[in-house]
Amino acid sequence: MATPPSSIIFFLNFFLYAALLSSKTGLGVQGRQTAVLSPTLHNVHLTSLIPSSVCSPSPKDKRATLQVIHKHGPCSKFSQDKASSTSTSHTQILDQDESRVSSIRSRLAKNLTNTDKSLTDSKTTLPAKSGLTIGTGNYIVTVGLGTPKKDLTLIFDTGSDITWTQCEPCARHCYDQIEPIFNPSMSKSYTNISCSADTCNELKNATGVSPACSASTCIYAIQYGDQSFTVGFFAQDKLSLTPTDDFEGFVFGCGQNNQGLFVGAAGLLGLGRNRLSFVSQTAGKYEKVFSYCLPSTSSLTGYLTFGSGDDKSVKYTPSLVDSREPSFYFLNLIAISVGGDKLSTPESVFSTAGMIIDSGTVISRLPPTAYSDMRTAFQNLMSKYPKAPAASILDTCYDFSNYDTVDVPTISLHFSDGVEMDLDRTGIFYVFDKSQVCLAFAGNENSSTIGILGNVQQKTFDVVYDVAGGRVGFGPGGCK
Numbered sequence: 001m002a003t004p005p006s007s008i009i010f011f012l013n014f015f016l017y018a019a020l021l022s023s024k025t026g027l028g029v030q031g032r033q034t035a036v037l038s039p040t041l042h043n044v045h046l047t048s049l050i051p052s053s054v055c056s057p058s059p060k061d062k063r064a065t066l067q068v069i070h071k072h073g074p075c076s077k078f079s080q081d082k083a084s085s086t087s088t089s090h091t092q093i094l095d096q097d098e099s100r101v102s103s104i105r106s107r108l109a110k111n112l113t114n115t116d117k118s119l120t121d122s123k124t125t126l127p128a129k130s131g132l133t134i135g136t137g138n139y140i141v142t143v144g145l146g147t148p149k150k151d152l153t154l155i156f157d158t159g160s161d162i163t164w165t166q167c168e169p170c171a172r173h174c175y176d177q178i179e180p181i182f183n184p185s186m187s188k189s190y191t192n193i194s195c196s197a198d199t200c201n202e203l204k205n206a207t208g209v210s211p212a213c214s215a216s217t218c219i220y221a222i223q224y225g226d227q228s229f230t231v232g233f234f235a236q237d238k239l240s241l242t243p244t245d246d247f248e249g250f251v252f253g254c255g256q257n258n259q260g261l262f263v264g265a266a267g268l269l270g271l272g273r274n275r276l277s278f279v280s281q282t283a284g285k286y287e288k289v290f291s292y293c294l295p296s297t298s299s300l301t302g303y304l305t306f307g308s309g310d311d312k313s314v315k316y317t318p319s320l321v322d323s324r325e326p327s328f329y330f331l332n333l334i335a336i337s338v339g340g341d342k343l344s345t346p347e348s349v350f351s352t353a354g355m356i357i358d359s360g361t362v363i364s365r366l367p368p369t370a371y372s373d374m375r376t377a378f379q380n381l382m383s384k385y386p387k388a389p390a391a392s393i394l395d396t397c398y399d400f401s402n403y404d405t406v407d408v409p410t411i412s413l414h415f416s417d418g419v420e421m422d423l424d425r426t427g428i429f430y431v432f433d434k435s436q437v438c439l440a441f442a443g444n445e446n447s448s449t450i451g452i453l454g455n456v457q458q459k460t461f462d463v464v465y466d467v468a469g470g471r472v473g474f475g476p477g478g479c480k
Helices: 006-026 090-107 203-207 347-353 368-381
Strands: 035-038 041-045 123-126 129-131 138-145 150-157 164-166 212-214 217-223 229-240 246-259 267-270 289-293 301-307 315-318 329-331 333-338 355-357 364-366 405-409 411-415 419-422 429-433 436-439 441-443 451-453 462-466 471-475
Touching (some): 138 301, 203 217, 246 267, 347 368, 368 405
Parallel strands (some): 150 267, 164 246
Antiparallel strands (some): 035 041, 041 405, 217 229, 289 462, 329 355
């Protein structure tokens, strides 16, 4: 075959290169198929960041039996129940998020630089539903309690240990919830826990509050950072996750005085490390392994799964333990990349602060130096787009009113053991509307304040907690 002249090869290569460059203006697709132009940019269609008005359930994972649904989205029975729904603005959500973060900081106010870094195929999947009317953008699941089983919608929270629900007769106060309040007198398998039981004595480690005693019945109390609280009988009953997975004698709080930002949900499912947490109580079956995928928008669904998996795409990084707050899941963040370039932030900036992963925090928090470096790099690559006013704790916002697609710098979080978390494009922004789309990170005030990997950045990942193995894993495209 004849060899073409070098000039022809040059022009062929030139036009091929030019075609590749020009293609980025026409790559705007919805859903998870948003194009990645290069290691530096996502080409994002703005409609993929904004929930649809129609429910589009994600295909069920082979492990999934229940769905995770955003409480305000079209898939949710909460949004369909107009009479009981309450409206929560984005500003309120972010303010309440700050209250949660303040609570976490207060629990970890002791010297975090002395963190104890020792690491301490049955499966079931529940649907996780993101519940904004709960007040903090948390996610919820539905489980069954009692005999016969009564379905209850609970916030699931990796930062809490005790599972609790509101109970009749609501001796002091019960807030409004979507389902009927659990009535223990109607359950054949319900019993109260006595004050002398070992499980009662373990409450202080799980809640920070010593248990009380009433007529020989153990009384629990939990207060949250936003002054929400629950007080009631410490009890046990049959907990049902699926038609085939249930647990006799599951220990939980039966709340008689419950007040705060839980409106809509019946209570909370505690996924911390403590011996009284759901994770520990079901260890015999699930081996202290659970995972979840949080949907990219409120019109899609995700899952919460219990039990080990075999997803080869999941990469694991050590989950560290702090002896003063052992329920939290600590991670070792070592670097951040923006637009394909690793920032020069010293690794000591991250190690001084430390970081936890939290399902209940919305916006990720970073050490001030790390956030400043990331913000500067991000703003430089977004300089062609008009700015929008800051919103609450978010100071880097853009007005995309006149755009159908935008080119967004990729962001990657680098953890120890070579794990890179390449954020989905829905994990980069917090969207108020097209005229106010903000970088979904915030900086801490002090260099020693704990960093938090929030749930916006976790969207679409299969996030796996192997508690017994002392590690947390991330797998892309988890909600598919």
